[in-house]
Amino acid sequence: MIEERDSHNFIEQIIVDDLAAGFSSDKLRFRFPPEPNGYLHIGHAASICLNFGLGEMYNAPVNLRFDDTNPAKEEQEYVDAIKNDIQWLGFQWATECYSSDYFQQLYDWAIQLIKDGKAYVDGQSADVMASQKGTPSTPGVAGPFRGASVDENLALFARMKAGEFEQGSYVLRAKIDMASPNMLMRDPILYRIVKRAHHRTGNDWCIYPMYDWTHGESDYIEQISHSLCTLEFKMHRELYDWFLDQLYDPALLRPKQREFARRNLSYTVMSKRKLLELVEGKTVTGWDDPRMPTISGLRRRGYTPDSIRKFSDLSGISKRDSVTDVSLLEYCIREDLNKSATRVMAVLDPVKLVITNYPSGKTEMLEAENNPEDPNSGTHELPFSGELYIEREDFKEDAGNKFFRLTLGNEVRLKSAYIIKGESVVKDASGNITEIHCTADLESRSGSGTEASTRKVKGTLHWVSIQHAIKAEVREYDRLFLDEAPDSHEEKSFMQFINPESLKVIKEAYMEPFLKDASLSDKFQFQRLGYFTLDKDSTSENLVFNKTVGLRDSWAKQNPAPSPQANQPKPQNNQGGGLPQGQRSALNEIQKIAKKYTNLSGEKLAGARADIAKLAEEVSYEELEPLFQTAAKKVGTRIGAMIALSVLLNKGQDRNSEIEAFISAGLADENEELVNEAKGIKN
């Protein structure tokens, strides 16, 4: 499929440029390099979609490479979860690689570096080495080990590898430049001693290579053409290139690193460390808690691979820090599920509805559409009877005319069933409604084809038959944090912003019996409520549904709901809001034209001047006056205001001090046009 695309993100542009400069497209090769020390999250999805997307676009291989150089933090569990998530997203890697597969090669190259006098063993403490390193604004100094001979270094390094030294006692460092403005170039560590079993190499090694030494060389070994990573590695690029310089064979492809901004999502955190803290602190139930921004959490919540890929696509790639609003993610999943989710009915907060004229004891099977968006989706059966549950908030004894739901004396449609009219309510001693009594128009059954069945009524309600309903648990989720960017506050921990009401469990919701056969992969729309999916905690006796996301709800927006949630709409500055529509647009037009006024000349200029003058006929002085305050730089706008002012004065507007001040400021301006307009008024 050829994608219609006239603009590339800057990474794609780099590749386009490389190709144009003669780089052969069959040498294109990418990689996704996770460290197996945590679960993948929605931020990783950006990198996954970028790398694998590039692979698909150019039909180039994309390796999955586990960057497993730290046996203290990495585990097989994470390897399995990461592979599962990538496959679930629908991507196929060319080769499954591990940095640990290159340990021997890396070691051999390190020996070479020592022999070339480019690396040395340092036996100082971490503290001492840190102090010698200097600070970003002051250069570092050489330590006593820096001048050791090649033979001494070779011997020491061999003993490190042989396990003769304690963990932490010696390191191998590159010998670069202790005075470099780039701290990473001040003799970075290549190897450290870690006496710990590795998930793949076991106890074969007790020295492990560091990230910088490993990553670029792994790219080189795999002949990755474009090594894409996030911005915080920008500084590492100099080191990446330095290492390559030491061992690069010109006959082979030389990888290059490029950096893009990591993606943040509003109202959540996105670092593995913080996510781990949520898991270990039991704030959530696990990495796949449906409130987590992990791929596995989103999957359990009911998100689809398509929705996540769409989200990555819409979010784009750039080099600036940003926080993408969750509403975009929600849009993506709604859009996907709207097309595919099976429509069913469930009542979360029930109140009993009795249809007094429906034959007592009678039940009938109705037909319900599976998905009105998909004509081929078919129907399913739905039992109806004279005693139903409806949503408590769908009834009000007396309500304004904007309430489209059930009230006393009003008609509404029961979805896929009959039109009913509210007649009376039954209340308990404390005044709570326990039953609503209504009558049905028995001719109005949906799909019956009668005239009554096609009558228009204002509202439609979802319902379940009490006798036939199945009970199930429903879990509703809200954002995990109350702050838009919980980890952006220097003085406060992100944990202080935890939303205490991020999980709401409804132990007994009532659902149509169709749902008893639901499976984990099914996606449902509970009509009028939102999208739901079965949770893995479900058993055949106790079904558990997760709410993926609610439907858009323009009714809820109108009602300033007393909800304590963090959904407060941000105030938007709506300038000029108090002014009549027509006049505002005339002034706006003037501003628009005037903005570019100084760019014009000749006929165009004359035309613009005439347009402004004409529009000014519809502008009042009160509207115009604020423009007198326009910054001196915005000459065009001031000229426009001057022209408009002249029109108003001709119409009989009295001169006041503001007007005089504006005119004299115009006369004193450097811009000739402005001076001319001001002169024109002066007379």
Added chain:
RNA sequence: UGGCUUAUGGUGUAACUGGCAACACGUCUGAUUUUGGUUCAGAAGAGUCCAGGUUCGAGCCCUGGUAAGCCAACCA
């Protein structure tokens, strides 16, 4: 007090070699609707961080500022 990077509607991204700042989300109208969903039609909202400069013309080029992010782990 050093270095690197970034700065475009509320949010996220576009704008080719300088040429009327575009798209999506969100917001607001209206129509349609057996989901207050969907769909459809429309609107509001940005002088492109600031100050200068070059140019007929600057978001883009030049100079100088400002702000934000990253950089001193034997983490990746």
